Amino acid sequence: MVIADRFWPRVVKGPAPEDCWIWTGAIGDDGYGRFWTRRPDGGQQVLRPQRYAFEQITGLVLERDVMLLHWCDVPLCVHADVDSATSHLREGDARANMIDRTQRGRYAGPTTTLTSVGTARRERAARSRALRAFVLECGYDAAGMRKVLAGIDEDLPTLF
Numbered sequence: 001m002v003i004a005d006r007f008w009p010r011v012v013k014g015p016a017p018e019d020c021w022i023w024t025g026a027i028g029d030d031g032y033g034r035f036w037t038r039r040p041d042g043g044q045q046v047l048r049p050q051r052y053a054f055e056q057i058t059g060l061v062l063e064r065d066v067m068l069l070h071w072c073d074v075p076l077c078v079h080a081d082v083d084s085a086t087s088h089l090r091e092g093d094a095r096a097n098m099i100d101r102t103q104r105g106r107y108a109g110p111t112t113t114l115t116s117v118g119t120a121r122r123e124r125a126a127r128s129r130a131l132r133a134f135v136l137e138c139g140y141d142a143a144g145m146r147k148v149l150a151g152i153d154e155d156l157p158t159l160f
Helices: 003-010 049-058 094-103 119-138 142-150
Strands: 011-013 021-023 033-038 044-047 067-070 089-092
Touching (some): 003 033, 003 049, 021 049, 044 049, 049 089, 067 094, 089 094, 119 142
Antiparallel strands (some): 011 021, 033 044, 067 089
């Protein structure tokens, strides 16, 4: 079986060209997707779905030190495009990633304590799993997806 034949059925694309493409396959403990393939020697290789999608669509082969930054801040989004105006993924390095996360308010800075270091990672993983479950159950629903990503649970009572 061709790798792409296993990959693309696990992606749910939004109806508009600018929408996210959500990975619905395996998710790691960091909240980002995982996609297993076979190496030529028969062993398994794990890939990041966003890297696989980016390389397949753009035709570029990314070096190991190249990171993909998410324009949309959705860890499960694999929306790559040759047109940078519509792609949700862009190439960067560790420095660009740090600048991006700081500008978007995703960095706690010097107040981070040893007990809270893994919290953001666990929360991201929990939200990614909730998003995957929502998309698999409800399909692509942008409003519902925003609520899931914001951690809003409509089944819980409100204070006021």
